[in-house]
Amino acid sequence: MPAPELLVAGAIVASLILYTLTGGADFGGGVWDLLARGPRAKAQRRAIADAIAPVWEANHVWLIVAVVLLFVCFPTAFAAVSTALHVPITAMLVGVILRGAAFTFRAYDTGPGASERARAWSRVFAITSTVTPVMLGVCAGAVAAGGMPMDAQGRVVTDFVSAWWAPFPFAVGALTLALFAQLAAVYLCVEREDEALAGDFRRRGLVASAAVALCAWVAWVLAGEGAPLIRAGLVAGPGAVAAHVLTGGAGLVTVASLLRRRYRVARVAVMAQAVGVVVGWAAGQHPYLVAPDITVSSAAAPESVLVAVLWALAAGAVLLVPAFWVLYAVFKSRGGAALH
């Protein structure tokens, strides 16, 4: 049995993976709303909105779970990160708030002038869907870069800027955006029966795949100076090589199956690729939560808390798994789509 703090850290990584696969794709949908073009622009927007509407509130709870687990089980790390990254986290929150509100206002506006207002809300929704993942990635990149040392009292030493205002975190921001957009495009290929529309998203998926590869390469290069620790971990860590192979391989399969219009295969592959990216980050950074001073074991809360939280997670999962299954069965099955 691994130490409880490792299990909780694993649960945090799992929540981040699920957030990427679900909430991340919802953000990506907003990016394609912003970039909707051509004769089917309206249909594209509609497909995106239909895909997101019933599930986004549930999907974004994964982010809340990750944050709550972090502050409950690794309070020092939470305090350090939220102090040093105050600015990008605040920017991300403004994006989260505006985006959710705009999406809902657009859907529920009625009466005279509603369609002009809907266009304005669309803009807000699409722009914040693009900016927010970049800020989320900047925060993740800054954590990966480390550079948040602690003083003797366990408080983070920071000037509030240099931990995140650097090329590497922004490269990770771009990678996050590209990844979310790629996920959304591939999912949308599957969810649409209309061949022409699926083709639109297929092309977008291919472009996004190229962008992901490019951003990953740039981030890798910048990591040499910006995040030496994680780069070393990515080269040397035990799971690291396996994660590379999985991620790269899955990326290739995604592109190949998009080219051959095997959308269901592409969907599995792109999900595997996203899992690989998050797992690779986590493995590369292990055992640090926030380099150079905070590790998984040094920041862990008392064991009684960790054990109680693990039991709560287990009990919650018993309720959640069937509930999510029902939600997705109702809204994402083919039978459901036929009602459109």
Added chain:
Amino acid sequence: MTDLLAARGQMAMSLGFHILLAVAGMAMPLLMVLAELRWLRTGDAVALDLAKRWSKGTAILFAVGAVSGTALSFELGLLWPEFMRLAGPIIGMPFSLEGFAFFLEAIFLGIFLYGWERVPPWAHWCAGLGVWIMGMTSGAFVVCANAWMNTPTGFTLEAGKVVSVSPWEAMFNPAAFSQVLHMLVAALEAVGMAVAGIHAWALLKDPGSRLHRMAFGIALTVGGVAALAQPLTGHVSADHVAEHQPVKLAAMEGHFHTARGAAFHLGGWPDVAARETKGSLEIPYLLSILAFSDPNAEVRGLTDFPEDQWPPVPVVHIAFQIMIFAGMALAGVAALAGFLAWRRRALPTDPWLLKLVLVTSPLGLVALEAGWTVTEVGRQPWVIRGIMRTADAVTPMPGLVVPFATFTVLYAALGLVALALLRRHVFAATPTVSAPADEEVSHARA
């Protein structure tokens, strides 16, 4: 403005905003399922229409509640990292459980809002019931966490470090029961009366509308029953505060000097320098009775405690008076309406009563904000009573007035837009289906 003041302002503003949406998320689902139940049992199309219209309004409030709540989970760290470093693990249990309640709530909500044609009617109704139960449950969990800040238990400190924690003892701290009870009833009261007020207004304009009549009846019943119960649960809260938080009680009452057979101060202005509450109506013995159920009980006054541990007394006292006044007024309205309904065996909709309900309908929300001011400001200067001062919890980040201003403007704008949208929904010209906003993007096509 100092950074500490800005941080406190931002916290108060964010929570004061979120709570309005949170109570909607706790109470509206009950109104919706009651309307849908009526439709299921009688087949009355008006009831179905009402359930759908209420659910659209709720969807707007829900989304804003969810995003402002997400912001709050981060703001705890952005503004109070030292508080979280100490308290995070201790109050982790209610927060973790709350996460699951949010999940289930959001899942049931997705099915409720978008599943009218996809699941059988009874399953749809059960999803609505699930939204309600999970909304109340998440409210209860977060209030347990807040109660711990008032009566911190379930941990041991050594040299400022938490060395052992009993998560369940911390969660079920002494303040948890009274606060949760009072909060849940407050949510039903505040929202029920506010909604009753909206439909009273609509009925005054359009007295023949069956939909508004039915809505008024359901909302007034829920809000009215809660309003009658609220003074009782408030008494439970007052008992608790008297026993465990004597400084807060003294500040609430503007009670400066320890006395037996203490008088209750109705209204008035606590003059801190003179150490007396001026211009109030004094009701002899009542404070001793309310706090300890004994007319001769001793009630400790503020001067028993060092002055650097006093909260801002006038704010706490005035906020408490506002809550009591609002609570009593609503209980009076509820009793009157209930009496008329019982005498006539029918829903009373006399114009004067509708006007009375309309005028008093915001008082529940007012009491809600006032009550939280009592709890939170009354705990000052502590963020964790007796353990950590607010000034020691704040982030070292400079320039906090900028995020404070940003979030204030943002929430003010969102609040205004949400109100405008709700207004249009209530008075939508076509009752059954509100016209889709835009062919291209609308999915409100129930």
